[in-house]
Amino acid sequence: MVAGETSGDLLAGRMLSGLRPALPDAYIHGIGGKHMAQHGFVSDWPMEKLAVRGLFEVLAHYREIKGIQLALRDRLLKERPAVFIGVDAPDFNLGLEAQLKAAGIPTMHFIGPSIWAWRGGRIKKIEKAVSHILVVFPFEEEIYRKAGIPATYVGHPMAEVIPLEPDVSAARAALGLSGNAPVVSILPGSRMSELKYNTAAFIGAAKILLQREPNMRIVVPMAGEKQRQYFQQLLADAGLQDVRVMVTEGQSHTAIAAADAVLVASGTATLEVALFKKPMVIGYKMMGASWHVLKHMAYQPWVGLPNILARDFLVPELLQDAATPQALADALENQLNNVALRNTLEQRFIDMHHSLLRNTAKESAQAVLDLIGKSAPGNVTRVSA
Known part of the structure; x- marks a missing residue:
């Protein structure tokens, strides 16, 4: 299995929670994070190596990322696993999947690339690359099946993980927040490249909010220690070493549940905020050259998942130059x-939330078992994901 970032690790971990009981002796390896590791997954490379976003940002790391892809491909062609599962990260996974499928290795892709949002021509590449695709939004299944690609709607795992009625009081208690002061959570992204471009504007917005409402508390969950240290240094550089600003490592769901409103970078986190039923503002910045290319490739006016699902601007989207403090x-x-x-x-x-709610662990695991055929008890199945 290959998951390229925190959100993919969460999704893959959910799949593995359903798959591992059915394949207790399977050796499952590739590239992933801590949520996958909880189910016996072995990561051959650090997931952070793939966590780069933006056309030109990826180019700067191209040689290293391509080297990892080729090394993994060569290993899997020799190993011939029962199945390769690419979890999101389409730019890395689809090319790898195409080569493995051509060699007779079954391939599955978990989360269909957003062909309905941009780069619709990729559906031909997907057809060549995947034996089966798992999709997390209801409308996607028909799109892929019409293109001749076996597809299964498994619901969105986050709809199961996040409660229909979040416990705000418990979340605030867990973070040590007390009283009736307003709470704003800020999620500038999990990738270092996202922090690089989003943080200055997000911190600037926090400073303005704190000036307007001195009792406000700001909570900023970071994906890891490296990200936390980087963000705290930027806080110090901005002169915002303030007790009212809490930076945590992890605890993103607790931070969202505790919030009255959320400032969030575009991506999977926007859907998580929606599932917690929180008002939000979506902001995003990237390298200028990447922005000028990507803004002309979109098929629809929305970038945030809640707005895309609603087909409406439910929440504000402030992108690139519009994302001022x-x-x-x-x-x-x-x-x-x-x-x-x-x-x-x-x-x-x-x-x-109700529209996205399915038993994703069970349904995604069953799709894997259907694709490979469950092995007899005691046999070791090698699964590369």
Whole structure:
């Protein structure tokens, strides 16, 4: 299995929670993180090596990433695993999957690339690369089946993990937050490249909010120690070494559950915020050259998953030059104080949650077993993911 970032690790971990009981002796390895490791997964390379986003940012790391891909390919061609499972990370996984499938190794891709949002031409590449694709949004199954690609809608794992009624009081207690002061959580991204481009504007917005509401508390969950240290240094550089700003390692769901509103970078985290039924502002910045290319490749006006699913601008999206500290702070203040808006968002997010709720662990695991055929008890199945 190969998962290229924190969100993919979470998704793959959910799949493995259903797959491991059926294949207790399987050797499951590749590239992944701590959630996969909880189910006996062995990571051959650090997942962080693949956690790079943006066209030109990837180019800077191309040689190393390509070297990893080729080394893994050569190993798997010799090993001939029962199945290779690529978890998201399409730019890395689809090319690898195509070579493995051509060699007769079954391939599965978990989470269909967003061909409905941009780069729709990739569906031909996907057809050549995958034996079966698992999709997490209801409308995707028909798209892939019409293209002749076996597909199964398994629901979104986060819809199971996140409760329909989050416990705000418990989350605040877990973070040591007390009183009735407003709480804003800030999620600038899990990749170092995202922190590099998003943090300055996000910190600037936090400073403005704290000036307007001195009792406010800011919670910033970081994906790992490296990210936490980097963010705290940027806080210090911005002169925001403030007791009202709490930076945690992990605990992103606790931070979201505790919040009155969330400032979040575009990506899977936006859906997590929606499933916690929280008002949000989506902000995102990237290298200027990447932005000028990508903004002309989109098929629809939305980038945030909640807006894409709703087919509407439910929550503000402030991207690139529009993501100024002032604009982000103003939009967040509206999300905090507009009661009618908050009530509307809560109901829309409840409906969204129900539409995405399936037993993803069970259904994704069954799809894997159907693809490879469950081995007899006692036999060792090698699964590369």
